[in-house]
Amino acid sequence: xxxFGEALVYLNDPLNWTRRGGILHLLVEHLTISAVAVLxxxxxxxxxxxxxxxxxxxxxVVVVLSNVSRAVPTLALLTLFAVSPIGFGARATTIAxxxxxxxxxLTNTYVGFRGVDADVREAAxxxxxSRGQVIRRVExxxxxxxxxxxxxxxxxxxxxxxxxxxxxxxxxxxxIVALGFGQxxxxxxxxxxxxxxxxxxxxxxxxxxxxxxxxxxxxxxxFPPRRRRPAEPAAAAMRV
Amino acid sequence: MLxxxxxxxxxxxxxxxxxxxxxxxxxxxxxxxxxxxxxYLDEHVRxxxxxxxxxxLIALPLALLARRTxxxxxxxxxxxxxVYTIPSLAMFAFVFPFTGLSATTVLIxxxxxxxxxxxxxxxxxLQSVPPDVREAAxxxxxGPVRLFWQIDLPLALPAFMAGLRIxxxxxxxxxxxxVLVGHGGLGQLIFGGFNANFYRAAIVTGTVGCVLLxxxxxxxxxxxxxxxxxxxxxxx
Numbered sequence: 001x002x003x004f005g006e007a008l009v010y011l012n013d014p015l016n017w018t019r020r021g022g023i024l025h026l027l028v029e030h031l032t033i034s035a036v037a038v039l040x041x042x043x044x045x046x047x048x049x050x051x052x053x054x055x056x057x058x059x060x061v062v063v064v065l066s067n068v069s070r071a072v073p074t075l076a077l078l079t080l081f082a083v084s085p086i087g088f089g090a091r092a093t094t095i096a097x098x099x100x101x102x103x104x105x106l107t108n109t110y111v112g113f114r115g116v117d118a119d120v121r122e123a124a125x126x127x128x129x130s131r132g133q134v135i136r137r138v139e140x141x142x143x144x145x146x147x148x149x150x151x152x153x154x155x156x157x158x159x160x161x162x163x164x165x166x167x168x169x170x171x172x173x174x175x176i177v178a179l180g181f182g183q184x185x186x187x188x189x190x191x192x193x194x195x196x197x198x199x200x201x202x203x204x205x206x207x208x209x210x211x212x213x214x215x216x217x218x219x220x221x222x223f224p225p226r227r228r229r230p231a232e233p234a235a236a237a238m239r240v
Numbered sequence: 241m242l243x244x245x246x247x248x249x250x251x252x253x254x255x256x257x258x259x260x261x262x263x264x265x266x267x268x269x270x271x272x273x274x275x276x277x278x279x280y281l282d283e284h285v286r287x288x289x290x291x292x293x294x295x296x297l298i299a300l301p302l303a304l305l306a307r308r309t310x311x312x313x314x315x316x317x318x319x320x321x322x323v324y325t326i327p328s329l330a331m332f333a334f335v336f337p338f339t340g341l342s343a344t345t346v347l348i349x350x351x352x353x354x355x356x357x358x359x360x361x362x363x364x365x366l367q368s369v370p371p372d373v374r375e376a377a378x379x380x381x382x383g384p385v386r387l388f389w390q391i392d393l394p395l396a397l398p399a400f401m402a403g404l405r406i407x408x409x410x411x412x413x414x415x416x417x418x419v420l421v422g423h424g425g426l427g428q429l430i431f432g433g434f435n436a437n438f439y440r441a442a443i444v445t446g447t448v449g450c451v452l453l454x455x456x457x458x459x460x461x462x463x464x465x466x467x468x469x470x471x472x473x474x475x476x
Contacts, residue, residue: 003337067409068451070406070409070410070413070454071409071412071413071450071451071454071455071458072413072447072450072451073412073413073414073415073416073417073427073430073447073450074413074416074417075416075417075419075424075427075430075431076416076427076430076443076446076447076450077447079430079431079433079434079443079447080443080444080447082434082438083433083434083438083440083443088438156325159327160325160326160327160328160329161327163327163329163330164327164328164329164417166329167329167419167420167431168434174329177329177330177333177420180333181420186336186337189333189336189337190333190334190337192330192333193329193330193331193333193334194330196327196329196330197325197326197327197330197331197334200325200326200327200330201322201325201326204322204325
């Protein structure tokens, strides 16, 4: 319990927040790396997911990708990119994180577009909508909740993995924990862990609210008391 | 295989480490360090099995309780979703002040994560058992123990096994983060290689080892699944 007391002392020191390399500095670094990685993954995964899902092909590829990605240790990928010609630092970290964000977004986009009722698609075509219009105006709104689930999974995963990046000199809030281990400072370790956990939980909550805001149709409360159906294996999250 | 020698160094700044050969994979490295690799692999396997078995032993009563007491299901699932959001680095760091630089720290963190996956899957499996079937069995005089062993367990087994497989594969990948406290199994190779002048052979050996271990574990569990659900094969 003593360590938790030290952690509170650390978190209550304004200098620890505002100095160069302090919590605010690392937080901005953490969020920048994470945001760039998620955006990059979106740019890659969403079009591919739409193409495969709306054509109804490539199921095997998506399943294999989502299963294999679970078996690859995040630490390994971060390290591999750091020792590749890219060199270690923010760029390697961002690329590694983006690679990790692709499978959940791709899988959920695929599942979402795959799940659009064939009759609805048929009706839209019958009303004279072109293929592009069907995707944009009909399939995308219907698939959006699942796509957003994928984005949420990916974003939380990226924020969590960005914490690991500090172990391979990548920056972000993980540095507080890594430095704490280096200095045998239990209070700082706990403080860093609290910050990282809080950031991951806040990311999750923020994206749940965002999903609720963009969901088409009648609004439901963002945190339903009971799940409508159990999580699908394809949409299951991966721990990092 | 792929040798990227001095070409990788920054222009105008050639270090001795860049001049040295740094292959992506080196068979002689594997042979020379075989004992070390096996030691780390052993730790990796022990931690994985320990975490999944302990997780399953704790998850089953929890899932049974959550099904029996309906109002508990929501909080149990909500709490497990929140716990699952906590990054592994933070999780190990939270446990560290109590158990120190020991394998126990890693094990506790891993059990928590496997628990989250297993409770969800166990509960889904138990909830998928049709109430009429349980009703009928109870009408035939089945007691609670027999009801569980002969009705609930067989019917929920596919969901149980799916949960065990996901938990095992993700635990194998997670063990590597244990390098934080010096007990990361094959993660020690990855991190050790990074610290030893970015020695790629060690990193790649550790990574490939992890992925292979995960695949082998998954195939083994798939085999167990086939063995314990013989009825699933009849139709196919």
